[in-house]
Amino acid sequence: MQNTEQTQRYTRHSLVKKYVDGETKEQRKTRKSLEKLANLDQELDLLDVSYSDNPLIKDKNYILCLKHGTKYSAEYVNRLYNMVKRNCTLDYEFVCLTDNHIGINENIKIIPLPGNLQGWWCKPYMFSKDLPLKGTVLYMDLDVVIADNIDKLITWQPNQWCTIRDFTRVMRPKWQRYNSSIVRFKVGQLNHVWANYLKDKNEIEKRLHGDQDWLWEATRKTQAMLYPDSWIQSWKWEVRKDKIFKPGGLRGKRTFKNVDHTSKPRVECCVCVFHGDPNPEMIEDKWVVDNWK
Numbered sequence: 674m675q676n677t678e679q680t681q682r683y684t685r686h687s688l689v690k691k692y693v694d695g696e697t698k699e700q701r702k703t704r705k706s707l708e709k710l711a712n713l714d715q716e717l718d719l720l721d722v723s724y725s726d727n728p729l730i731k732d733k734n735y736i737l738c739l740k741h742g743t744k745y746s747a748e749y750v751n752r753l754y755n756m757v758k759r760n761c762t763l764d765y766e767f768v769c770l771t772d773n774h775i776g777i778n779e780n781i782k783i784i785p786l787p788g789n790l791q792g793w794w795c796k797p798y799m800f801s802k803d804l805p806l807k808g809t810v811l812y813m814d815l816d817v818v819i820a821d822n823i824d825k826l827i828t829w830q831p832n833q834w835c836t837i838r839d840f841t842r843v844m845r846p847k848w849q850r851y852n853s854s855i856v857r858f859k860v861g862q863l864n865h866v867w868a869n870y871l872k873d874k875n876e877i878e879k880r881l882h883g884d885q886d887w888l889w890e891a892t893r894k895t896q897a898m899l900y901p902d903s904w905i906q907s908w909k910w911e912v913r914k915d916k917i918f919k920p921g922g923l924r925g926k927r928t929f930k931n932v933d934h935t936s937k938p939r940v941e942c943c944v945c946v947f948h949g950d951p952n953p954e955m956i957e958d959k960w961v962v963d964n965w966k
Contacts, residue, residue, distance in 0.1 A: 725807045725860040732808035734765040734827055738815055740773070741786060741795045744925075747776030748954075749815040752965060754778050756819035760943070763824050768806065770799060796853060796884040797870040802861035814854040816947040818908070818965045820938045826857060826900065833898035834858040839885070840907040840948060851897060853885035854946045855905055866891045901941075908945040912938050913958065918950065927951055934959040 724730065736757050740750050754767050768782040777783065784804060786795055798804075799812055811827050829835065839852040869891055870877055881887050909916040909929075913936045918927045927950040937960040938945055945961075947953050953965040 737812045740771040793884040800863040800866040802864040812856045821943040836897045843910045928955040932957045
């Protein structure tokens with residue numbers, strides 16, 4: 674049995690200083706996040722367990738996103754937060770893994786990214802058992818627009834980890850590989866994806882195109898339960914079915930040649946994914962404008 678002093682370690686963060694002279698509000702927020710994680714790590718080390726193993730912490734539902742570098746602004750995080758708030762009736766906590774929290778809604782839990790990760794190779798970190806989370810995680814890319822209630826993405830097949838079939842399925846109907854835009858798992862369930870990536874990081878990055886290729890390779894023995902294709906759709910390939918871009922646009926800033934005010938996802942679809950170009954901010958289609966906010 675753990676004594677009272679050990680129990681209290683998990684329920685307080687009294688070592689976190691409230692103010693430092695000359696510190697801005699944004700600097701204080703970053704410092705407090707880092708100090709809480711550091712204090713928690715020290716406490717867990719005493720018992721040689723991870724946060725997710727701690728029986729004193731109750732399981733929760735988390736909506737997780739990832740913001741790294743400058744590809745997406747804080748506005749993308751805040752809009753995803755707003756869309757989830759409108760379209761989820763379950764209890765959950767919204768969490769962002771990021772290397773820069775500035776501009777992110779103060780109601781969002783911030784978890785700092787390790788400093789040695791770049792681009793989509795930040796993603797394997799979300800599978801680490803040592804994240805200060807315990808329970809079920811629904812990860813969503815920032816370039817999505819939520820169409821309807823997403824409760825089923827959390828409650829469906831609760832003992833399995835789930836993801837979506839890559840949108841190559843449009844051209845190759847029997848395609849089974851993953852798209853990592855949306856992944857649901859229990860904290861620690863896929864820790865081997867992160868641990869094995871760390872063991873051979875440089876070789877994996879040279880050999881594979883991106884994180885979802887690694888997710889596919891690393892989970893061949895623990896394959897995902899694939900969400901029904903109709904629940905999560907590609908906006909340009911499966912809903913709009915028109916991907917002709919305006920001429921002259923730069924990669925990453927291209928938009929459609931024509932505006933489409935008639936297309937909208939089928940009734941069972943709850944999330945539309947905007948993989949590649951264009952991003953939601955570049956689109957004038959009525960359904961996107963009405964829902965990406």
